[in-house]
Amino acid sequence: MGTNDNFKRLAMSENGFLFDPQTGHSYTVNEISMEILSCLKRGMDESGIIKHIMDNYDVTEDQIKRDYNSFIVKLKQYSLYEETDKELAKKFKK
Amino acid sequence: MAKKSYYAPTIERKVAGAPGKFATSVPSYQDNIDEIPIKALIENYGSPLFVFSEKSIRWKFKEAQRAFSLHYPNVKFGWSYKTNYLQAICATFHQEGAWAEVVSGMEYERARLLGIPGKKIIFNGPSKTKNDLLKAVSEEATINIDHLDELFLLEEISVELGKKPRVGVRVNMDTGIYPQWSRFGFNYENREAYRAVQRIVTGNKLELIGLHTHIGTFILEPNAYYIAAAKLLNLAGYIETDFGITLQFIDLGGGIASNNTLCEQYLPGDIASPNIEQYAEAIGKAFNESPFCRKNQPTLFLESGRALIDEAGYLVSSVIGKKTLVDGQKALILDAGVNILYTSNWYKHKFTPAQPITGTIENTVIYGPLCMNIDVMRHGIRFPDLKIGDAVIISPVGAYNVTQWMQFITYRPNVVLITVNGDVEIIREKETLKDILHKEKLPKHLNLS
Numbered sequence: 328m329g330t331n332d333n334f335k336r337l338a339m340s341e342n343g344f345l346f347d348p349q350t351g352h353s354y355t356v357n358e359i360s361m362e363i364l365s366c367l368k369r370g371m372d373e374s375g376i377i378k379h380i381m382d383n384y385d386v387t388e389d390q391i392k393r394d395y396n397s398f399i400v401k402l403k404q405y406s407l408y409e410e411t412d413k414e415l416a417k418k419f420k421k
Numbered sequence: 422m423a424k425k426s427y428y429a430p431t432i433e434r435k436v437a438g439a440p441g442k443f444a445t446s447v448p449s450y451q452d453n454i455d456e457i458p459i460k461a462l463i464e465n466y467g468s469p470l471f472v473f474s475e476k477s478i479r480w481k482f483k484e485a486q487r488a489f490s491l492h493y494p495n496v497k498f499g500w501s502y503k504t505n506y507l508q509a510i511c512a513t514f515h516q517e518g519a520w521a522e523v524v525s526g527m528e529y530e531r532a533r534l535l536g537i538p539g540k541k542i543i544f545n546g547p548s549k550t551k552n553d554l555l556k557a558v559s560e561e562a563t564i565n566i567d568h569l570d571e572l573f574l575l576e577e578i579s580v581e582l583g584k585k586p587r588v589g590v591r592v593n594m595d596t597g598i599y600p601q602w603s604r605f606g607f608n609y610e611n612r613e614a615y616r617a618v619q620r621i622v623t624g625n626k627l628e629l630i631g632l633h634t635h636i637g638t639f640i641l642e643p644n645a646y647y648i649a650a651a652k653l654l655n656l657a658g659y660i661e662t663d664f665g666i667t668l669q670f671i672d673l674g675g676g677i678a679s680n681n682t683l684c685e686q687y688l689p690g691d692i693a694s695p696n697i698e699q700y701a702e703a704i705g706k707a708f709n710e711s712p713f714c715r716k717n718q719p720t721l722f723l724e725s726g727r728a729l730i731d732e733a734g735y736l737v738s739s740v741i742g743k744k745t746l747v748d749g750q751k752a753l754i755l756d757a758g759v760n761i762l763y764t765s766n767w768y769k770h771k772f773t774p775a776q777p778i779t780g781t782i783e784n785t786v787i788y789g790p791l792c793m794n795i796d797v798m799r800h801g802i803r804f805p806d807l808k809i810g811d812a813v814i815i816s817p818v819g820a821y822n823v824t825q826w827m828q829f830i831t832y833r834p835n836v837v838l839i840t841v842n843g844d845v846e847i848i849r850e851k852e853t854l855k856d857i858l859h860k861e862k863l864p865k866h867l868n869l870s
């Protein structure tokens with residue numbers, strides 16, 4: 328479980344501004360993204376995060392699952408997130 | 422506790438200095454057309470849906486009429502059928518006083534069917550058949566000759582019918598713009614046009630009444646019209662002195678730009694395109710400078726197509742899917758594609774969400790519903806995150822789409838007109854399988870049932 332180090336170094340402001348001190352890149356995110364990012368930082372896994380969002384927001388499981396996956400694709404594209412071996416292994420087993 | 426409203430998570434890297442002043446303009450939304458809610462339009466007429474505003478058409482026409490007559494009062498518009506020949510659209514222009522400008526037997530028939538007399542039809546184009554011409558000549562339409570073979574054919578018809586066809590000569594020329602449309606008509610600079618006139622005069626079987634040109638389309642340089650008008654008026658002067666024929670009209674064709682944005686253009690069209698006054702001023706200047714004009718006051722014909730109808734047409738479409746592409750870009754899949762929006766080949770249309778925007782604005786590619794790689798409606802625009810079923814208004818789409826659209830993979834949708842009274846009328850019904858199979862024939866030996 329857990330996220331990689333790239334991710335943990337991100338500085339997050341409350342109004343949706345993200346700064347990566349290592350690369351100097353900055354990002355804007357919206358409220359839902361902030362929720363997901365802070366869950367990730369806390370080391371929550373996909374199913375936990377999805378449940379958390381569904382508990383707090385008016386969204387179907389289908390919708391959040393789809394959006395969550397798209398969001399992770401984007402994080403990976405910005406090299407902000409890598410799945411840990413454990414997560415990959417879990418995915419692979421399914 | 423009530424749950425908070427949800428919108429999809431997004432993340433975007435800030436790029437210093439990349440987007441320009443206009444590229445960053447934040448999209449707003451528009452939830453109605455002429456005060457008819459988009460939601461109601463979709464509920465009643467389906468999605469996708471072409472919507473035309475009668476109010477806009479009439480307003481634009483009056484605006485053009487006013488702009489040109491301010492500089493030169495003897496101006497007349499011929500509605501360019503190919504640009505949009507739905508009957509309701511043509512009838513609106515005709516009610517406003519426009520003649521018909523047609524380029525085929527089919528378009529000619531359409532104009533006649535609407536009750537436009539031959540005398541108010543301008544017949545252009547390179548492919549008039551003998552039958553087309555027999556009808557047009559007997560009904561005294563104005564025929565602008567494209568090439569010598571047509572000229573000979575008209576002379577033949579003149580003898581056959583014992584009636585002199587009323588003709589103009591189509592002229593092509595250098596007006597300083599690229600590309601120069603030289604394949605239609607007779608050239609000005611090499612005196613081919615003058616020789617065509619000479620040939621008409623010596624043949625003595627045709628009544629030469631005017632000169633015509635159509636210098637190109639989406640012309641962003643009003644001065645090109647000044648040059649075109651000056652050249653035609655100059656030629657008209659020679660025709661008067663050399664042959665004693667006083668021409669009745671100078672037809673400058675179409676080509677005035679709408680507010681669309683060409684694919685290769687940086688600035689949006691509503692900023693980059695000259696306004697109609699600038700074209701009117703350029704043409705008016707040539708007319709008012711011309712001695713031939715001062716003496717004879719010929720009719721100035723204009724066959725503006727896209728400039729008069731583009732902004733009156735909208736395509737309402739709905740989101741049917743979303744995805745993240747391998748490069749991380751967002752993609753929206755709409756229910757309207759290049760099959761019904763032919764002009765997406767030329768233009769970067771405006772895409773406006775039809776409901777308040779909640780999601781973050783991201784770089785987005787907009788696809789149509791076809792299973793073809795070419796079905797891209799817009800590349801990389803800044804667009805908010807929409808939900809499945811959300812509507813988008815694509816504009817301006819009034820010109821050349823409901824004539825050049827294809828029946829491909831699926832049916833063509835309803836087309837509605839919002840009238841000046843605020844009623845919504847279907848002006849072309851959505852196709853059914855029956856409509857499409859209507860003209861097909863299945864040979865007996867292939868019948869499977």
Ligand SMILES: Cc1ncc(COP(=O)(O)O)c(C=O)c1O
Binds near residue numbers: 726
């Ligand atoms: C002879 C003629 N007149 C008028 C037009 C209308 O042109 P536009 O829509 O550019 O005004 C065309 C378009 O091709 C044309 O060929």
